[in-house]
Amino acid sequence: MSAAGSRVTCFLNQKGGVGKTTSSVNVAHALARAGRDVVGIDLDPQGHFAASLGLEGLDPGLDDVLFDQVPLAERLQPARERVRLVPPGPRLPEVEQMAGGRERGWLLQRAVAGLDPFPDYVVIDCPPSSGLLAINALLATDEVVMPVSCDYLALEGLAGLMRTLMRVERGLGIHTRKCVLVTRYNGQRRLPKEVLGKLKEYFPGQVLKTAVRDNVALAEAPGFGQTIFEYRPESNGAKDYRALAEDLEQHRVFEPAAEA
Template sequence: MRIIAVINQKGGVGKTTTTMNLSHALAQQGYRVLVIDLDPQANLTVGFGAMQKSQPGIADVLIDSLSADDAAIDVRPNLALIPAGDRLGEFEYLRGKGAQYGFLLQKSIRDYQGEKDYILIDCPPTSGILGMNALLAANEVIIPVAGDYFSLHGLSRQMLIFDYVESTLHRQTKKWLVMTRYNERRKLAREVRENVVHYFPNRVLQTSIRETVALAESPAYGKTIFDYRKKNRGADDYRHLADDIIGGRVTN
């Protein structure tokens, strides 16, 4: 089972869009997928059209030890979702359980009985306790990078955080980078991609996700790009990205 956290402390880089559409692409290929909404904004839950009043979610798993099996709901064929849950915002402020606090998600995934090929985790744009839980639960990380200058700037900070956590805990996670909101006609976007490939050789997934309005529209209808416009280039890009992840296809 591959457990992949989609992380970048920078906001708006395409974490949720990537988690949602990549997980659906994998499910459509026949893989059994569980996706976890670990962001109090609950964008992923809303994007799948699965938001309901007072529904249990990962908040209850982390705070009240609800089992992940009881929190998961089927949202598409082969695809289950653990919604965020109303209280996820509180979790960031709870204190008092010491270091164990960072391992709660890892433990709940270990106890999870569902048989899955992939677990994807959508993270909030912070480097707090939720992101730490995701990092400690995952064995791989996807870092979406948007094609602008500040994204490049934020990336080195993000990588330093990973290095710090990994050296403190003596563990390694495989890191993949994916260019998102990519506009190939923009010189800056191409330069940012070249820089990222230069600094992180064999880490940048081959497919860049192009800026496409349908990708921004689909969540408003509670749909993934495959539900909304399966012939759109956004669907093509996420289908190809799924193949990159399955086969470890990178740019070198």
């Protein structure tokens, strides 16, 4: 968990293609642009967090930290002003087969706790799975942000993910704050509005205020190794992620509807 006055936030969803890495990258940069010191952790062996910032994900990184107990600070790379990133490293996929019992789940938490000075924010991009890497993220974090795109299959997947998280938390004796982040939202269409309404109904007080609108620039920016603020600073994507970072800082969510 984080030091006093600091936050550890992970972006997690077992389903791919919901904007998890896009959100990790752009929230991290939005926080940095607002004056926060940010450490990013690329916990996905695919290395898309690092690649989206123009860094080489095969450099030694988080794999050295988890396998060899190399201090996290020694694998930080400068990514942007006020943003440092730990790339995944080539051995990260092997973590899922690591021996060692329950202690394996606490490796990332111990590494993050060793950061000194502790940054204002640690942003963790998780793999699309519920394996050992995801457990490490859950044990290291203060809050879990679950991106969900605006379709009914994603809604069902989110319900399953929430049940999985609650089961894991009961088994580990922990509790983390959980937020739902709506992505690929188009307010001109009926289905996204219906899905958003269902999310607010099913997950009262947990849906973040800003729904990230469907925006082609968000999909294009990683190809240039840029965040949305560099690629299209006046786009809806940039406006939404700027607002989303404020949502996270201020815990802004849709409040549950008052009962009649």
